[in-house]
Amino acid sequence: xxxxxxxxxxxxxxxxxxxxxxxxxxxxxxxxxxxxxxxxxxxxxxxxxxxxxxxxxxxxxxxxxxxxxxxxxxxxxxxxxxxxxxxxxxxxxxxxxxxxxxxxxxxxxxxxxxxxxxxxxxxxxxxxxxxxxxxxxxxxxxxxxxxxxxxxxxxxxxxxxxxxxxxxxxxxxxxxxxxxxxxxxxxxxxxxxxxxxxxxxxxxxxxxxxxxxxxxxxxxxxxxxxxxxxxxxxxxxxxxxxxxxxxxxxxxxxxxxxxxxxxxxxxxxxxxxxxxxxxxxxxxxxxxxxxxxxxxxxxxxxxxxxxxxxxxxxxxxxxxxxxxxxxxxxxxxxxxxxxxxxxxxxxxxxxxxxxxxxxxxxxxxxxxxxxxxxxxxxxxxxxxxxxxxxxxxxxxxxxxx
Numbered sequence: 001x002x003x004x005x006x007x008x009x010x011x012x013x014x015x016x017x018x019x020x021x022x023x024x025x026x027x028x029x030x031x032x033x034x035x036x037x038x039x040x041x042x043x044x045x046x047x048x049x050x051x052x053x054x055x056x057x058x059x060x061x062x063x064x065x066x067x068x069x070x071x072x073x074x075x076x077x078x079x080x081x082x083x084x085x086x087x088x089x090x091x092x093x094x095x096x097x098x099x100x101x102x103x104x105x106x107x108x109x110x111x112x113x114x115x116x117x118x119x120x121x122x123x124x125x126x127x128x129x130x131x132x133x134x135x136x137x138x139x140x141x142x143x144x145x146x147x148x149x150x151x152x153x154x155x156x157x158x159x160x161x162x163x164x165x166x167x168x169x170x171x172x173x174x175x176x177x178x179x180x181x182x183x184x185x186x187x188x189x190x191x192x193x194x195x196x197x198x199x200x201x202x203x204x205x206x207x208x209x210x211x212x213x214x215x216x217x218x219x220x221x222x223x224x225x226x227x228x229x230x231x232x233x234x235x236x237x238x239x240x241x242x243x244x245x246x247x248x249x250x251x252x253x254x255x256x257x258x259x260x261x262x263x264x265x266x267x268x269x270x271x272x273x274x275x276x277x278x279x280x281x282x283x284x285x286x287x288x289x290x291x292x293x294x295x296x297x298x299x300x301x302x303x304x305x306x307x308x309x310x311x312x313x314x315x316x317x318x319x320x321x322x323x324x325x326x327x328x329x330x331x332x333x334x335x336x337x338x339x340x341x342x343x344x345x346x347x348x349x350x351x352x353x354x355x356x357x358x359x360x361x362x363x364x365x366x367x368x369x370x371x372x373x374x375x376x377x378x379x380x381x382x383x384x385x386x387x388x389x390x391x392x393x394x395x396x397x398x399x400x401x
Contacts, residue, residue: 026282031333079214098125120205326378
Protein backbone atom coordinates (compact mmCIF):
# COMPACT_ATOMS: atom_id res chain seq x y z
CA UNK A 1 0.00 0.00 0.00
CA UNK A 2 2.76 2.47 1.00
CA UNK A 3 4.66 1.63 -2.17
CA UNK A 4 1.59 2.44 -4.26
CA UNK A 5 1.20 5.75 -2.42
CA UNK A 6 4.81 6.69 -3.22
CA UNK A 7 4.31 5.81 -6.89
CA UNK A 8 1.16 7.94 -7.06
CA UNK A 9 2.95 10.77 -5.25
CA UNK A 10 5.89 10.80 -7.68
CA UNK A 11 3.51 10.76 -10.65
CA UNK A 12 1.59 13.70 -9.17
CA UNK A 13 4.77 15.70 -8.58
CA UNK A 14 6.02 14.98 -12.12
CA UNK A 15 2.64 16.05 -13.48
CA UNK A 16 3.17 19.62 -12.17
CA UNK A 17 6.99 20.01 -12.04
CA UNK A 18 7.15 23.83 -12.14
CA UNK A 19 4.84 24.33 -9.16
CA UNK A 20 6.51 21.50 -7.25
CA UNK A 21 10.01 22.92 -7.71
CA UNK A 22 8.91 26.45 -6.86
CA UNK A 23 7.51 25.08 -3.62
CA UNK A 24 10.72 23.14 -2.95
CA UNK A 25 12.88 26.28 -3.44
CA UNK A 26 11.36 27.93 -0.36
CA UNK A 27 12.55 25.01 1.78
CA UNK A 28 15.93 24.84 -0.01
CA UNK A 29 16.83 28.47 0.78
CA UNK A 30 16.07 28.12 4.49
CA UNK A 31 17.96 24.86 4.90
CA UNK A 32 20.91 26.13 2.83
CA UNK A 33 21.41 29.15 5.12
CA UNK A 34 21.25 27.02 8.26
CA UNK A 35 23.65 24.37 6.92
CA UNK A 36 26.12 26.98 5.64
CA UNK A 37 26.49 28.72 8.99
CA UNK A 38 26.66 25.39 10.87
CA UNK A 39 29.35 24.13 8.47
CA UNK A 40 31.49 27.25 8.88
CA UNK A 41 30.91 27.89 12.59
CA UNK A 42 33.44 25.42 13.97
CA UNK A 43 35.98 26.41 11.31
CA UNK A 44 35.73 30.09 12.21
CA UNK A 45 36.12 29.36 15.92
CA UNK A 46 39.08 27.07 15.22
CA UNK A 47 40.77 29.66 13.01
CA UNK A 48 40.37 32.39 15.64
CA UNK A 49 41.71 30.08 18.36
CA UNK A 50 44.69 29.21 16.18
CA UNK A 51 45.49 32.90 15.65
CA UNK A 52 45.18 33.56 19.39
CA UNK A 53 47.54 30.69 20.19
CA UNK A 54 50.30 32.16 18.01
CA UNK A 55 51.40 34.48 20.81
CA UNK A 56 50.52 32.09 23.63
CA UNK A 57 48.36 32.88 26.62
CA UNK A 58 50.77 35.25 28.41
CA UNK A 59 49.97 38.60 26.86
CA UNK A 60 47.34 41.32 27.09
CA UNK A 61 46.26 43.86 24.47
CA UNK A 62 45.53 47.49 25.33
CA UNK A 63 43.57 49.68 22.91
CA UNK A 64 41.24 52.70 22.94
CA UNK A 65 37.50 52.07 23.04
CA UNK A 66 35.35 49.50 24.78
CA UNK A 67 35.81 45.73 25.03
CA UNK A 68 32.49 45.21 23.26
CA UNK A 69 33.65 47.30 20.28
CA UNK A 70 37.31 46.51 19.55
CA UNK A 71 37.11 48.16 16.11
CA UNK A 72 36.40 51.64 17.48
CA UNK A 73 40.13 52.27 17.95
CA UNK A 74 40.64 51.84 14.21
CA UNK A 75 38.36 54.73 13.32
CA UNK A 76 38.40 56.88 16.45
CA UNK A 77 41.93 58.22 15.93
CA UNK A 78 42.76 58.20 19.65
CA UNK A 79 46.34 57.36 20.63
CA UNK A 80 48.01 56.65 23.93
CA UNK A 81 51.13 58.50 24.91
CA UNK A 82 54.04 56.14 24.47
CA UNK A 83 55.35 57.03 27.92
CA UNK A 84 52.03 56.08 29.56
CA UNK A 85 52.20 52.65 27.98
CA UNK A 86 55.87 52.09 28.85
CA UNK A 87 55.08 52.95 32.48
CA UNK A 88 53.09 49.70 32.61
CA UNK A 89 56.44 47.86 32.78
CA UNK A 90 56.63 48.97 36.43
CA UNK A 91 53.72 46.67 37.30
CA UNK A 92 54.88 43.54 39.09
CA UNK A 93 54.49 40.59 36.73
CA UNK A 94 54.84 42.57 33.48
CA UNK A 95 57.85 41.51 31.40
CA UNK A 96 57.79 44.28 28.79
CA UNK A 97 55.37 46.47 26.82
CA UNK A 98 55.31 46.93 23.04
CA UNK A 99 53.53 50.15 21.96
CA UNK A 100 52.18 49.63 18.43
CA UNK A 101 50.78 51.82 15.67
CA UNK A 102 49.54 50.94 12.20
CA UNK A 103 49.04 52.81 8.93
CA UNK A 104 48.67 52.19 5.21
CA UNK A 105 51.73 53.25 3.22
CA UNK A 106 52.89 53.17 -0.40
CA UNK A 107 55.82 50.90 -1.13
CA UNK A 108 58.02 51.04 -4.24
CA UNK A 109 60.50 48.39 -5.37
CA UNK A 110 62.37 48.48 -8.68
CA UNK A 111 59.87 50.91 -10.18
CA UNK A 112 56.75 48.98 -9.08
CA UNK A 113 54.37 50.56 -6.59
CA UNK A 114 51.98 48.85 -4.17
CA UNK A 115 50.10 49.65 -0.96
CA UNK A 116 50.76 47.73 2.26
CA UNK A 117 49.85 47.83 5.93
CA UNK A 118 52.80 49.05 8.02
CA UNK A 119 53.10 48.22 11.71
CA UNK A 120 55.31 50.31 13.93
CA UNK A 121 56.82 49.55 17.33
CA UNK A 122 60.13 49.52 19.22
CA UNK A 123 62.39 46.94 17.61
CA UNK A 124 63.41 45.41 20.94
CA UNK A 125 59.76 44.77 21.81
CA UNK A 126 58.76 43.49 18.35
CA UNK A 127 61.73 41.12 18.33
CA UNK A 128 60.89 39.77 21.78
CA UNK A 129 57.22 39.40 20.92
CA UNK A 130 57.83 37.49 17.70
CA UNK A 131 60.64 35.31 19.02
CA UNK A 132 58.49 34.20 21.96
CA UNK A 133 55.50 33.43 19.72
CA UNK A 134 54.52 30.08 18.25
CA UNK A 135 55.06 29.64 14.52
CA UNK A 136 56.18 33.23 13.76
CA UNK A 137 59.86 33.75 13.05
CA UNK A 138 62.26 35.35 10.61
CA UNK A 139 62.83 33.26 7.50
CA UNK A 140 65.85 35.33 6.45
CA UNK A 141 67.94 38.14 7.85
CA UNK A 142 67.76 39.70 11.28
CA UNK A 143 65.87 42.31 13.28
CA UNK A 144 67.17 45.89 13.06
CA UNK A 145 69.55 46.70 15.88
CA UNK A 146 67.95 49.97 16.99
CA UNK A 147 65.04 52.30 16.22
CA UNK A 148 67.25 54.77 14.31
CA UNK A 149 68.70 52.19 11.90
CA UNK A 150 66.13 52.84 9.14
CA UNK A 151 65.60 49.10 8.73
CA UNK A 152 62.39 47.36 7.73
CA UNK A 153 61.15 43.78 8.12
CA UNK A 154 58.70 42.60 5.46
CA UNK A 155 56.08 39.85 5.43
CA UNK A 156 56.35 36.71 3.33
CA UNK A 157 53.97 37.82 0.55
CA UNK A 158 55.51 41.31 0.37
CA UNK A 159 58.91 39.72 -0.22
CA UNK A 160 57.92 36.89 -2.54
CA UNK A 161 54.63 37.67 -4.29
CA UNK A 162 53.93 41.40 -4.36
CA UNK A 163 56.48 42.36 -7.02
CA UNK A 164 57.84 40.77 -10.18
CA UNK A 165 61.21 40.33 -8.52
CA UNK A 166 61.55 38.92 -5.03
CA UNK A 167 62.78 41.26 -2.31
CA UNK A 168 65.98 40.06 -0.69
CA UNK A 169 67.94 40.91 2.43
CA UNK A 170 69.79 44.19 1.96
CA UNK A 171 67.53 45.42 -0.85
CA UNK A 172 66.34 49.00 -0.77
CA UNK A 173 62.62 49.78 -0.84
CA UNK A 174 60.96 53.18 -0.89
CA UNK A 175 58.27 53.90 1.68
CA UNK A 176 56.50 57.23 1.18
CA UNK A 177 59.59 58.72 -0.57
CA UNK A 178 61.98 57.42 2.13
CA UNK A 179 64.56 54.83 1.14
CA UNK A 180 64.82 52.02 3.67
CA UNK A 181 66.84 48.80 3.77
CA UNK A 182 65.28 45.36 4.22
CA UNK A 183 66.94 43.64 7.17
CA UNK A 184 64.58 40.68 7.61
CA UNK A 185 61.82 38.62 6.00
CA UNK A 186 59.16 36.96 8.17
CA UNK A 187 58.27 33.34 7.42
CA UNK A 188 54.82 32.58 6.05
CA UNK A 189 52.16 32.96 8.76
CA UNK A 190 49.19 31.77 6.67
CA UNK A 191 47.01 34.84 7.18
CA UNK A 192 47.13 37.09 4.13
CA UNK A 193 46.67 40.29 6.11
CA UNK A 194 49.78 39.48 8.19
CA UNK A 195 51.84 38.12 5.30
CA UNK A 196 51.09 41.29 3.32
CA UNK A 197 52.38 43.58 6.09
CA UNK A 198 55.72 45.10 6.95
CA UNK A 199 57.27 46.35 10.18
CA UNK A 200 59.22 49.51 10.94
CA UNK A 201 60.16 51.30 14.14
CA UNK A 202 57.45 53.41 15.74
CA UNK A 203 59.58 56.48 15.18
CA UNK A 204 59.92 55.76 11.45
CA UNK A 205 56.19 55.06 11.06
CA UNK A 206 55.27 58.45 12.54
CA UNK A 207 57.80 60.11 10.27
CA UNK A 208 56.48 58.30 7.17
CA UNK A 209 52.83 59.12 7.88
CA UNK A 210 53.33 62.60 9.40
CA UNK A 211 51.11 61.45 12.27
CA UNK A 212 51.25 62.68 15.84
CA UNK A 213 53.37 60.67 18.28
CA UNK A 214 51.68 57.93 20.25
CA UNK A 215 50.44 54.38 19.87
CA UNK A 216 47.04 53.01 18.90
CA UNK A 217 47.57 49.86 21.00
CA UNK A 218 50.08 47.94 23.05
CA UNK A 219 51.05 44.33 23.61
CA UNK A 220 51.82 43.64 27.26
CA UNK A 221 53.97 40.55 27.81
CA UNK A 222 53.31 38.83 31.14
CA UNK A 223 56.00 36.95 33.07
CA UNK A 224 55.54 33.17 33.37
CA UNK A 225 53.48 32.20 36.40
CA UNK A 226 51.96 35.65 36.88
CA UNK A 227 48.18 36.05 37.20
CA UNK A 228 47.18 37.67 33.90
CA UNK A 229 43.69 38.57 35.12
CA UNK A 230 45.06 40.39 38.18
CA UNK A 231 47.66 42.19 36.04
CA UNK A 232 44.99 43.28 33.54
CA UNK A 233 43.12 44.96 36.42
CA UNK A 234 46.33 46.68 37.50
CA UNK A 235 46.88 47.86 33.92
CA UNK A 236 43.40 49.40 33.90
CA UNK A 237 44.10 51.10 37.22
CA UNK A 238 47.42 52.51 36.01
CA UNK A 239 46.04 53.77 32.69
CA UNK A 240 43.07 55.39 34.41
CA UNK A 241 45.53 58.05 35.64
CA UNK A 242 46.29 59.25 32.10
CA UNK A 243 44.00 61.80 30.44
CA UNK A 244 44.68 61.32 26.72
CA UNK A 245 42.40 58.33 26.07
CA UNK A 246 39.16 58.43 28.02
CA UNK A 247 37.82 54.96 27.18
CA UNK A 248 40.18 52.02 26.82
CA UNK A 249 40.08 48.25 27.12
CA UNK A 250 42.47 45.55 28.25
CA UNK A 251 41.89 42.21 26.58
CA UNK A 252 43.41 38.90 27.56
CA UNK A 253 43.33 35.87 25.23
CA UNK A 254 40.50 34.43 27.34
CA UNK A 255 38.42 37.60 26.90
CA UNK A 256 39.17 37.73 23.17
CA UNK A 257 38.10 34.12 22.76
CA UNK A 258 34.88 34.79 24.70
CA UNK A 259 34.16 37.99 22.75
CA UNK A 260 34.73 36.20 19.45
CA UNK A 261 32.45 33.37 20.55
CA UNK A 262 29.71 35.85 21.45
CA UNK A 263 29.98 37.60 18.09
CA UNK A 264 29.87 34.29 16.22
CA UNK A 265 26.87 33.19 18.29
CA UNK A 266 25.01 36.36 17.31
CA UNK A 267 25.86 35.78 13.64
CA UNK A 268 24.67 32.18 13.91
CA UNK A 269 21.41 33.28 15.53
CA UNK A 270 20.79 35.85 12.79
CA UNK A 271 21.36 33.27 10.05
CA UNK A 272 19.24 30.74 11.92
CA UNK A 273 16.41 33.27 12.19
CA UNK A 274 16.62 34.04 8.47
CA UNK A 275 16.69 30.32 7.72
CA UNK A 276 13.68 29.61 9.93
CA UNK A 277 11.74 32.46 8.29
CA UNK A 278 12.54 30.94 4.90
CA UNK A 279 11.36 27.55 6.19
CA UNK A 280 8.09 29.11 7.37
CA UNK A 281 7.64 30.63 3.91
CA UNK A 282 8.41 27.22 2.42
CA UNK A 283 5.88 25.56 4.76
CA UNK A 284 3.20 28.03 3.64
CA UNK A 285 4.14 27.22 0.04
CA UNK A 286 3.73 23.48 0.74
CA UNK A 287 0.34 24.10 2.31
CA UNK A 288 -0.78 26.19 -0.65
CA UNK A 289 0.51 23.62 -3.13
CA UNK A 290 -1.30 20.80 -1.31
CA UNK A 291 -4.56 22.78 -1.21
CA UNK A 292 -4.24 23.34 -4.96
CA UNK A 293 -3.47 19.66 -5.48
CA UNK A 294 -6.58 18.63 -3.52
CA UNK A 295 -8.67 21.01 -5.58
CA UNK A 296 -7.27 19.76 -8.89
CA UNK A 297 -7.73 16.08 -7.91
CA UNK A 298 -11.20 16.34 -6.38
CA UNK A 299 -12.72 14.06 -9.03
CA UNK A 300 -9.83 11.59 -8.61
CA UNK A 301 -10.51 11.52 -4.86
CA UNK A 302 -14.20 10.78 -5.56
CA UNK A 303 -13.25 7.85 -7.83
CA UNK A 304 -10.82 6.45 -5.23
CA UNK A 305 -13.49 6.66 -2.53
CA UNK A 306 -16.11 5.10 -4.83
CA UNK A 307 -13.92 2.03 -5.29
CA UNK A 308 -13.30 1.66 -1.55
CA UNK A 309 -10.44 3.99 -0.55
CA UNK A 310 -10.73 5.04 3.10
CA UNK A 311 -10.32 8.56 4.52
CA UNK A 312 -7.04 7.44 6.09
CA UNK A 313 -5.73 6.30 2.71
CA UNK A 314 -6.56 9.64 1.06
CA UNK A 315 -5.01 11.49 4.01
CA UNK A 316 -1.84 9.37 3.79
CA UNK A 317 -1.56 9.99 0.04
CA UNK A 318 -1.47 13.79 0.41
CA UNK A 319 0.68 13.71 3.55
CA UNK A 320 3.29 11.61 1.74
CA UNK A 321 3.20 14.10 -1.14
CA UNK A 322 3.71 17.14 1.10
CA UNK A 323 6.36 15.27 3.13
CA UNK A 324 8.25 14.40 -0.06
CA UNK A 325 8.32 18.08 -1.04
CA UNK A 326 9.83 18.93 2.35
CA UNK A 327 12.29 16.02 2.12
CA UNK A 328 13.48 16.96 -1.38
CA UNK A 329 13.83 20.61 -0.30
CA UNK A 330 15.83 19.54 2.75
CA UNK A 331 18.13 17.30 0.69
CA UNK A 332 18.98 19.94 -1.89
CA UNK A 333 19.22 22.61 0.84
CA UNK A 334 21.80 20.50 2.69
CA UNK A 335 23.68 19.77 -0.52
CA UNK A 336 23.78 23.43 -1.61
CA UNK A 337 24.62 24.56 1.93
CA UNK A 338 27.69 22.27 2.02
CA UNK A 339 28.75 23.36 -1.47
CA UNK A 340 28.32 27.03 -0.55
CA UNK A 341 30.31 26.56 2.68
CA UNK A 342 33.03 24.71 0.71
CA UNK A 343 33.29 27.58 -1.80
CA UNK A 344 33.52 30.13 1.03
CA UNK A 345 36.26 28.03 2.63
CA UNK A 346 38.06 27.80 -0.73
CA UNK A 347 37.90 31.57 -1.19
CA UNK A 348 39.10 32.09 2.39
CA UNK A 349 42.06 29.73 1.78
CA UNK A 350 42.96 31.72 -1.32
CA UNK A 351 42.97 34.88 0.82
CA UNK A 352 45.18 33.21 3.40
CA UNK A 353 42.58 32.07 5.97
CA UNK A 354 42.98 28.31 5.83
CA UNK A 355 40.91 25.76 7.76
CA UNK A 356 37.61 27.62 7.55
CA UNK A 357 35.76 24.58 6.14
CA UNK A 358 36.42 20.89 6.53
CA UNK A 359 34.30 17.88 5.57
CA UNK A 360 35.63 16.15 8.69
CA UNK A 361 34.07 18.84 10.92
CA UNK A 362 30.57 18.42 9.49
CA UNK A 363 27.92 17.25 11.94
CA UNK A 364 26.40 14.42 9.89
CA UNK A 365 23.93 13.52 12.63
CA UNK A 366 22.81 17.15 12.65
CA UNK A 367 22.40 17.11 8.86
CA UNK A 368 20.29 13.95 9.12
CA UNK A 369 18.20 15.64 11.82
CA UNK A 370 17.63 18.60 9.47
CA UNK A 371 16.50 16.18 6.76
CA UNK A 372 14.02 14.53 9.13
CA UNK A 373 12.85 17.96 10.32
CA UNK A 374 12.07 19.16 6.78
CA UNK A 375 10.12 15.95 6.13
CA UNK A 376 8.09 16.56 9.29
CA UNK A 377 7.60 20.23 8.32
CA UNK A 378 6.23 19.06 4.96
CA UNK A 379 3.81 16.64 6.62
CA UNK A 380 2.60 19.21 9.18
CA UNK A 381 2.19 21.85 6.47
CA UNK A 382 0.15 19.49 4.33
CA UNK A 383 -2.06 18.11 7.10
CA UNK A 384 -4.95 20.61 6.89
CA UNK A 385 -5.39 20.45 3.09
CA UNK A 386 -4.87 16.65 3.18
CA UNK A 387 -7.55 16.34 5.88
CA UNK A 388 -9.89 18.44 3.78
CA UNK A 389 -9.33 16.12 0.82
CA UNK A 390 -9.90 13.05 2.98
CA UNK A 391 -13.27 14.40 4.19
CA UNK A 392 -14.65 15.14 0.71
CA UNK A 393 -18.01 13.53 -0.08
CA UNK A 394 -17.62 10.92 -2.87
CA UNK A 395 -20.85 11.92 -4.68
CA UNK A 396 -19.95 15.62 -4.62
CA UNK A 397 -16.37 14.84 -5.73
CA UNK A 398 -17.53 12.84 -8.75
CA UNK A 399 -19.71 15.74 -9.92
CA UNK A 400 -16.81 18.22 -9.57
CA UNK A 401 -15.56 19.74 -12.84
